Amino acid sequence: MQWRAFRVLLAGLVIHGLLNPRSAHAYLDAGTGSLIVQALLAGVVGVGTVVKLYWGKLRGLFSRARAPEVAGPGDGR
Amino acid sequence: MDARPDPASFRDPSGHVYIVEGQVFRTVMPRARDDYEFVRATGLLQQLTERNLLIGAAEVPRGTLGVRAAADAAYVLRHPTLPFISHPYEWSFPALKAAALLTLDLLLESLEHGVTLSDASAYNIQFIGPRPVFIDYLSFRRYDDGEFWIGHRQFCEQFLNPLLLTALTGVPYQPWYRGTHEGIPAGDLARVLPMRRKLSWNVLTHVVLQSGLSRPQVATEAVRVSRMKFPLAAFQRMLRSLRRWIEALEPARSRATVWIDYAGNNSYADEDTRRKAAFVAEFVAATRPALLWDVGCNTGEYAAIALRNGARSVVGFESDHGALDAAFHHARSSELALLPLYLDAANPSPDQGWNEAERRGIRARGMGDAVLALAVVHHLAIGRNVPLPAVVDWLIDLAPSGIIEFVPKSDPMVELMLRLRRDIFEDYEEEAFLASVRRRAEVVKCARAGSSKRLLVWYRVR
Numbered sequence: 159m160q161w162r163a164f165r166v167l168l169a170g171l172v173i174h175g176l177l178n179p180r181s182a183h184a185y186l187d188a189g190t191g192s193l194i195v196q197a198l199l200a201g202v203v204g205v206g207t208v209v210k211l212y213w214g215k216l217r218g219l220f221s222r223a224r225a226p227e228v229a230g231p232g233d234g235r
Numbered sequence: 236m237d238a239r240p241d242p243a244s245f246r247d248p249s250g251h252v253y254i255v256e257g258q259v260f261r262t263v264m265p266r267a268r269d270d271y272e273f274v275r276a277t278g279l280l281q282q283l284t285e286r287n288l289l290i291g292a293a294e295v296p297r298g299t300l301g302v303r304a305a306a307d308a309a310y311v312l313r314h315p316t317l318p319f320i321s322h323p324y325e326w327s328f329p330a331l332k333a334a335a336l337l338t339l340d341l342l343l344e345s346l347e348h349g350v351t352l353s354d355a356s357a358y359n360i361q362f363i364g365p366r367p368v369f370i371d372y373l374s375f376r377r378y379d380d381g382e383f384w385i386g387h388r389q390f391c392e393q394f395l396n397p398l399l400l401t402a403l404t405g406v407p408y409q410p411w412y413r414g415t416h417e418g419i420p421a422g423d424l425a426r427v428l429p430m431r432r433k434l435s436w437n438v439l440t441h442v443v444l445q446s447g448l449s450r451p452q453v454a455t456e457a458v459r460v461s462r463m464k465f466p467l468a469a470f471q472r473m474l475r476s477l478r479r480w481i482e483a484l485e486p487a488r489s490r491a492t493v494w495i496d497y498a499g500n501n502s503y504a505d506e507d508t509r510r511k512a513a514f515v516a517e518f519v520a521a522t523r524p525a526l527l528w529d530v531g532c533n534t535g536e537y538a539a540i541a542l543r544n545g546a547r548s549v550v551g552f553e554s555d556h557g558a559l560d561a562a563f564h565h566a567r568s569s570e571l572a573l574l575p576l577y578l579d580a581a582n583p584s585p586d587q588g589w590n591e592a593e594r595r596g597i598r599a600r601g602m603g604d605a606v607l608a609l610a611v612v613h614h615l616a617i618g619r620n621v622p623l624p625a626v627v628d629w630l631i632d633l634a635p636s637g638i639i640e641f642v643p644k645s646d647p648m649v650e651l652m653l654r655l656r657r658d659i660f661e662d663y664e665e666e667a668f669l670a671s672v673r674r675r676a677e678v679v680k681c682a683r684a685g686s687s688k689r690l691l692v693w694y695r696v697r
Contacts, residue, residue, distance in 0.1 A: 190454055
């Protein structure tokens with residue numbers, strides 16, 4: 159349980175600390191979806207990457223339907 | 236003095252707003268000094284202020300703001316006081332749209348000066364009449380080449396998604412927005428949009444993909460992406476594309492709403508309307524209110540009369556969306572100092588947000604100088620079953636003087652309301668209404684609007 163809490167905390171720190179290195183003084187969290195959508199619109203990430211990431215969501219749905227998934231970061235609520 | 240910042244001013248540690256004896260101050264804390272000085276030197280703030288897009292500010296000696304925190308501040312600014320503070324969930328569709336466009340325009344113009352906005356909160360905007368004005372000086376900061384738009388998600392939640400809800404489904408966003416007070420998350424909107432609406436590129440990217448990719452499993456990829464360069468040209472292109480999209484949005488309403496045709500289709504003969512207008516004009520000329528509340532303002536006809544006769548500004552309350560939008564367009568096209576807001580008198584905006592103090596309810600935002608309540612009483616007393624004396628008390632508590640109209644049961648509008656329900660309103664009659672007014676205030680003058688049996692009462696609190 160403690161290990162799980164530690165992993166969640168670590169993941170949280172990584173996400174918050176590293177998400178916006180280009181705007182260290184921003185007080186807002188941009189959000190993962192917002193960043194990737196902007197990158198897609200700017201053409202700095204490809205449609206393929208986004209589809210793969212989005213597809214991961216769909217696949218996650220199916221696999222969860224079959225078997226309970228291993229906790230990922232942020233699942234510690 | 237150990238005054239605390241305004242209860243809504245806590246999110247950004249760059250500075251805080253203080254309201255001291257009716258004057259509005261903003262501190263710029265040392266952490267924000269460099270950005271503030273950089274932005275000020277570009278001349279952007281001054282240009283925006285001259286064009287009335289940004290509220291004015293004067294740097295004053297730190298001692299002017301007699302609070303302890305001011306001693307630590309790098310700068311203290313003093314802003315002009317606004318006639319009325321309103322919240323995005325009270326704004327009509329065209330008002331929220333105007334505020335969204337202003338945010339995009341300011342960001343586009345800022346980028347030309349090497350400046351960006353650190354957030355995209357709808358609460359950074361206030362209205363002076365129907366004109367949106369940006370109020371947060373500390374949102375402006377130096378643009379770092381290649382940085383992403385940090386405010387994009389907030390812009391979507393507080394502007395784009397509410398507008399899309401109403402434009403694509405016809406459901407008004409105001410009650411939902413009031414519930415969250417931070418707008419509508421993309422994931423929630425995506426769940427209620429019909430499939431065919433999701434097929435447009437704009438909805439697909441800003442709503443469907445954004446919500447689908449807002450999850451912890453994508454964080455590693457997001458971190459990688461955030462280290463990439465987001466080219467300025469792409470940033471500007473995205474902002475312009477959002478601007479074009481939002482500018483074309485209109486509420487999806489299949490038919491005229493209940494009250495939109497009211498002005499041209501009510502139970503009043505023309506002569507009656509003229510007498511009512513004259514009575515309003517006389518009242519306003521005598522009382523000259525700085526802030527007049529027009530409860531049930533409809534499309535703003537009587538607000539316009541009040542403004543022509545000496546009211547300095549009018550805040551209109553209306554719960555019919557068609558009438559509300561029409562009032563906003565009316566105010567804009569006729570350049571009236573009228574701000575029509577969405578408000579259901581039987582359920583007005585409460586104190587809410589953090590500590591229930593962040594977003595103040597209608598009462599906590601102070602009294603008006605005068606109130607107009609024309610053709611409102613029967614909607615509350617019969618339409619919503621509020622006891623007649625309670626309706627009168629509520630209206631009189633809004634302002635020390637005003638006009639309240641009593642619409643009797645014999646009026647065709649009330650007859651219509653009672654046609655499908657049992658008349659349980661034995662006490663709903665003129666004498667009881669007058670007695671309720673007299674219990675709280677002095678009746679200065681009464682008038683009957685011509686042939687109708689409606690009674691207009693001018694009251695003044697003793």
